Amino acid sequence: MNSFFKQFAGHDLSFILKRFAELFPFENLDVLNRYEQEITPEFLKEKLIDNQRGGLCYELNALLFLTLKELGFDVQLTTGTVKNEGVWAIDHTHATVLLKQDGHLHLVESGFGNRLPLSPLLLDGESVSSPAGTFRFRTVTTEKGTLAMEQLVNDEWIVRYGFSLEPVNWSELTKMKETIHHDERSTFTQAPVIAGITGGGTFSIARxxxxxxxxxxxxxxxxxxxxxxxxxxxxxxCSPSIVKEAELYLNTEFRDKKRNESKEGDHK
Structure with a gap:
């Protein structure tokens, strides 16, 4: 992976985050196509770098963590809980990256759909704007921790996810993946979600x-x-490899539908 890391050497964090957003869209096709590989550095290299895929937070932010660590930054992975429309999602199913620089704590994010600040967020510092909106990182006590990433929506700051400072390891990322793949509350098991940054704005593709x-x-x-x-x-x-996985999803869904229709016919 050395050549991959080298393209970021000498650049600031905003450049790295923007480049990540360009290279790796947020997409859940592995969930839909039922790929169960463990989350490891080798897996991330093969999927994201070699095969030019995107992924979910536990993949995108894990690769961001590896990249920043290789470049000499003081980083750690942690987990949070997302809040959508005022409702908390499954506990600890969002992986994100914390970075310490010059004695200050920052949040860096590459795996939150197309809601990406594209610059580091300083804890209790100024807000940051990107094509996705305006964001900030705050000391905020919620049911899910003492820190929160917030977004300005209709002139009101809302919590996008809450978390604490506890670091996580690779096995915990794999458990997170298993939850997203199999928990009945998971929002990623029913239909494709593909999102990213493009042309000064954001895109999201649903079925x-x-x-x-x-x-x-x-x-x-x-x-x-x-x-x-x-x-x-x-x-x-998106890349041809993402198109291929989308086609596989559609073909598998069609076969499953026909198989179920056949079984229903047998019982009539």
Missing amino acids: DRLRLKWPDRSEKIVEFEHDNDFLKEVARY
């Missing part, structure tokens, strides 16, 4: 639509009539 958003809060939604429309937009914004 039935493409959504583009820009910093001025304008947005465009394109509804899909067929699965080919979905694949066309995946190909527009």
Whole structure:
């Protein structure tokens, strides 16, 4: 992985975070296609770097952690709990990265969908804006810890996830992956989610639509009539390997549907 790390040497953290966002979209196709490999540095190299895939937080932020550590930064992985529409998700299923620099603590994030600050967030420091919005890192006591990443939404600061300072190891990342793959409360097991940064804005691709958003809060939604429309937009914004996994998901879903229909027919 040396050549991968070298491309970031000599650059500041904002450059690294922006480059990560360009290289690695947030996508859950491994969940849908039922890949169960353990989270290890070797797995991340093969999936993300060699095969030009994206991933979920426990993959994207784990690779960010490895990269920053290789570049000499003082970093640790930790886990938090996401809050959506005022409701907490499954406990400790968001992996993120904390960085200490010049005696100060920062949050660096590469695995939170397209809600990426693209710059380090200083604890209790100034907010940071990106195409995804405005973010800050605060000492905030919640049910899920004493720290929080917040986003400004409609002129109000809301908690996106809460966490504490406890570091995690690789086996805990694998347990997180297992939870996301198998827990009935997981939001990633039902349909594809592909998101990232593009052209000064953000994109998110679901099975039935493409959504583009820009910093001025304008947005465009394109509804899909067929699965080919979905694949066309995946190909527009993602690597061929991600397109291949999206095709596999659609084909597997079709086969499962036919198999279930056949079983129902046998019982009639």
